[in-house]
Amino acid sequence: MMNPPFSSVDRRALLALGVGGLTLGLSPAFAQTSDGAKPKIATIGAGRQGGALGTLFAKAGYQVMFSALDPDALKDLVAAAGPNTQAGTTAQAVAFGDVILIAVPYSAMEQIGRDFGSGLATKQLVLDISNPIGGRDGADLVKKINDEGGAGLATARILPGARIVRAFNAINYAALPRAAHRSGTPLGVPIAGDDQKAVALATALIKDIGFEAVVVGGLAKGKYLVPGTPLAGEHTPDELRKIAAGLS
Numbered sequence: 001m002m003n004p005p006f007s008s009v010d011r012r013a014l015l016a017l018g019v020g021g022l023t024l025g026l027s028p029a030f031a032q033t034s035d036g037a038k039p040k041i042a043t044i045g046a047g048r049q050g051g052a053l054g055t056l057f058a059k060a061g062y063q064v065m066f067s068a069l070d071p072d073a074l075k076d077l078v079a080a081a082g083p084n085t086q087a088g089t090t091a092q093a094v095a096f097g098d099v100i101l102i103a104v105p106y107s108a109m110e111q112i113g114r115d116f117g118s119g120l121a122t123k124q125l126v127l128d129i130s131n132p133i134g135g136r137d138g139a140d141l142v143k144k145i146n147d148e149g150g151a152g153l154a155t156a157r158i159l160p161g162a163r164i165v166r167a168f169n170a171i172n173y174a175a176l177p178r179a180a181h182r183s184g185t186p187l188g189v190p191i192a193g194d195d196q197k198a199v200a201l202a203t204a205l206i207k208d209i210g211f212e213a214v215v216v217g218g219l220a221k222g223k224y225l226v227p228g229t230p231l232a233g234e235h236t237p238d239e240l241r242k243i244a245a246g247l248s
């Protein structure tokens with residue numbers, strides 16, 4: 001059976017955001033926040049994945065603030081990513097961004113939640129790119145997150161009230177600039193979130209940087225948005241829909 005260009009979840013989410021034109025091929029010039037503005041993007045973490053994604057947003061015309069524990073070390077990234085970018089502290093990034101990308105070792109998430117959770121809860125979208133990885137974050141943390149139902153539900157506990165969408169969790173940073181806006185079928189990006197407006201905004205932003213989001217479900221499905229699952233790696237949107245249909 002042919003898959004429709006958007007799932008019913010995608011369509012409802014887009015309509016909720018007022019970007020229904022996307023479903024008719026009438027894409028707006030850029031993703032919009034609910035007040036019609038072009039969202040400012042900030043990254044918490046600007047290493048391989050945060051740096052690659054922030055650069056794609058800057059090249060798509062978004063204002064981007066990269067942040068890291070040591071913002072002085074981001075000069076080369078800012079120079080390479082161009083005039084739409086700047087570097088700051090995590091606090092400055094949370095103040096700057098309408099949309100926050102979190103791309104840090106998952107072991108940093110509890111501290112980020114404690115120190116910045118109230119600010120993150122005010123944002124229209126928090127894109128959670130971070131994964132619990134045993135070799136880096138420790139087997140105990142991975143077990144704890146699995147016991148909580150996986151990274152989506154765990155991030156929701158750590159960031160109460162935040163409009164979280166998991167995305168880009170298992171596509172290698174090196175693939176992003178190569179695959180963005182590729183000709184033919186776009187690279188699919190599986191996403192999961194409970195807040196439909198946040199899911200719609202994420203969908204539109206992902207389109208703007210040259211990919212196609214595929215909503216696989218709510219944050220409970222975030223357990224599949226980590227490396228090593230069938231959704232991981234590079235797939236077309238149709239392939240992702242077929243894989244997602246087989247997940248419990």
Ligand SMILES: NC(=O)c1ccc[n+]([C@@H]2O[C@H](COP(=O)([O-])OP(=O)(O)OC[C@H]3O[C@@H](n4cnc5c(N)ncnc54)[C@H](OP(=O)(O)O)[C@@H]3O)[C@@H](O)[C@H]2O)c1
Binds near residue numbers: 104106130171172
């Ligand atoms: N690399 C990939 O291809 C890839 C793909 C998909 C998902 N991911 C996930 O994305 C996350 C980041 O991976 P990465 O490869 O980009 O790591 P990375 O290159 O090591 O970068 C990590 C970034 O996080 C910052 N950071 C660490 N602790 C922090 C804290 N407490 N507060 C604020 N910033 C903090 C670091 O800042 P400093 O440098 O100043 O310490 C650095 O900018 C991981 O969870 C990973 O599993 C990675």
